[in-house]
Amino acid sequence: MTEQTTTGALATATDGVLTWRCTVCGSTIDAGAGGFILKHGDVERARAAARARHIEDARIDALPPAERIEARIYTPGAAVNAVRSRMYYRAPWKLLHFGCASDDDVIYDVEVQRARTAAELLDWTAHFDEKGWLSLTSWAETVLRHAHRALGTDA
């Protein structure tokens, strides 16, 4: 049996099976009691950020080559950096008990008992690939980190 626990981690793994913990109250999430929640408003915010990024990239691509390089590497100040940083916003998947947060505005939820192994996380990834919003969310980093934890290959 292998067991990994990291302070502050969202999950522990035992024999390849993840046990998830609520980011609101910190307690273990039992089957049927919670999961990953994606909010519609967060996806729309990420979609607007992607549009802004696309417009900014097109503006830079239209510049003469010398200015293009400068536009990409020059950082004129914190305000501009904050704007650019917002362009890379991704909608978070919030891990919590269904009772620990409001359930309004939810576009999708994945209950913990259906996301306990690396294979299940991959199945969800394949399923979400058919949705238009996958790349607008933090799902990839969530899956990568925790699939490795389940497999015992995380650092």
Ligand SMILES: [Zn+2]
């Ligand atoms: Zn909770």
